[in-house]
Amino acid sequence: MAISHILPRPLGEGRGEGIKSAVCGRARYKEEGMALGGYTEKGEGVSLLSGVRDSIRSCIQCGTCTASCPLSFAMDQTPRRMWRMVLAGREEELFRTRTFALCSACYCCTLRCPRGLPLTEAMAALKRLAAGRNLHKGTTLFYRSFLDCVRRSGRLRETPFMMLYFISMKNPYLPIRFVPLAWKLLARKKVSLMPVPPVSRPLEALFRKVEELEEGS
Amino acid sequence: MRYLYYPGCSLEGTALEYDTSTRAFLAALGVELREVDQWTCCGATAAQSTSSLLALVLPARNLALAEKLGDRDEILVPCSACYLNLKHVEVKAGRDGRLLGRINEVLAVEGLHWSGGTRVRHLLEVAARGVGPEAIAQGLKRPLGDLVVAPYYGCQCLRPYALFDDPEAPRSMEGLIEATGATVHPWSAGARCCGAAHMSTHRQVALELVTSILRKAKGAHVIVTVCPMCQMNLEGYQKRISKTCGEDLRVAVVYLPQFLGLALGLSPDDVRLDLNLAVTETFRRRVAGLEKAIGSPGASKR
Secondary structure (H helix, E strand, C coil): CCHHHCCCCCCCCCCCHHHHHHHHHHCCCCCHHHHCCCHHHCCCHHHHHHHHHHHCCCCCCCCHHHHHCCCHHHCCCCHHHHHHHHHHCCHHHHCCCCCHHHCCCCCHHHHHCCCCCCHHHHHHHHHHHHHHCCCCHHHHHHHHHHHHHHHHHCCCCHHHHHHHHHHHHCCCCHHHHHHHHHHHHHHCCCCCCCCCCCCCCCCHHHHHHHHHHHHHC | CEEEECCCHHHHCCCHHHHHHHHHHHHHCCCEEEECCCCCCCCHHHHHCCCHHHHHHHHHHHHHHHHHHCCCCEEEECCHHHHHHHHHHHHHHHCCHHHHHHHHHHHHHHCCCCCCCCEEEEHHHHHHHHHHHHHHHHCCCCCCCCCEEEECCCCCCCCCCCCCCCCCCCCHHHHHHHHCCCEECCCCCCCCCCCCCHHHHCHHHHHHHHHHHHHHCCCCCEEEECCHHHHHHHHHCHHHHHHHHCCCCCCEEEEHHHHHHHHCCCCCCCCCHHHCCCCCHHHHHHHCCCCCCCCCCCCCCC
16 A cells, blocks of 8 residues: 555545645645745855755654655655755765765655655755756756757757766766667667767857856845 | 647757647647747746746746736646746736736736636646546547556646646656557656756756666556656666666667557557667557557567
């Protein structure tokens, strides 16, 4: 039996409308503070981490997050222990773990957290902090290449995105890992090795405005 | 029924068959789609890991474009990752005027504005709630009674917003599958994470997750998915995984509208079955009408 059936639901039971109110009721997590006025758009590391800490301050260390996490088997610290590090401000230790980098945003912990904490969003915030510190290079460069491509052409094109990623990783052996899949995709003409025609950068103004606002706050 | 339509980047490339089959399947049921012109990337998980404002602005741009079209306020999204990004904006900006203002401040550089009226619908929600199993049963032209089907939901169409299904034990696909005459594979992996983008950045970890899902799918002829990322992870590495764990874990993996479209009488070409990476020969022959019935999976499977 899934754990959701054991945990108390604030409103309603069963499927349909009951579920909707139950889960969304609980998932009305304290994201308001995080989404805008909170840590996400402030410039420096210390206040950023304190924002994450504030968002999970009512954590009771029950371990439901760890028990729910499909990736916990690969993490060096369990999610519960990692949240403890955040709460205790043990920054150095925190940024040594690869726990938050391994979050796949499946939202299981967010859904089940008995305190209704925005754990998946807090994981994303930690990823942003790590990116700012140039940690977890592989993941950071992967996302950066992705956004560079989107900024350039509005929509993502797999080939230029992966090329950019390979170049930024500076590892000549990395592309080899992708050959079997790329082969299948090329055979079905789902990706192309032809150069992409230059485009009008439809999102440039939007990206700039976001940068301007984030620098200003 | 009429919906605005946001295909998303994958559906133009690696998930082309999801786009084609979604359009064909819904057209066969009389559902009209109007694609939002000039749509752009929703930011995927990349924006979220870089900037929280960008992660909301990128999807919001598409909602603003949708709103500009004016005639409908519901937008259908087949990709679960795109769906969640657009949904995040609908929910968060919908209850936080300050956030909506901030988003619109950015959108203004393009002369766009989103007032918050657009409702985001996942394809599965439209298929299960809008269309419904009865419509499938009524339009059934190719009964698939001998097939065992494993419904795979993934994460982001279910969580964190539980709007049309149980986020822990989803069942919305079951009625649709049963309406085709097929049997639902009893399993608990339908809402388990496939590893998502970790397949590129933490390969071994994602392979573990996919292996566990494929193991649990044993006994099914086909896995049915509703997300391009899940589809690619489940279909793209079967040979390698089978070799690593020394057991044959190959199984057909198709998108839900492909499967339902076939049941409604669309041809394998209409739903672009040629583009899938894992379609077993038996499944292909069965849905092409070359075989009347197939045995239990595992017996003469490949």
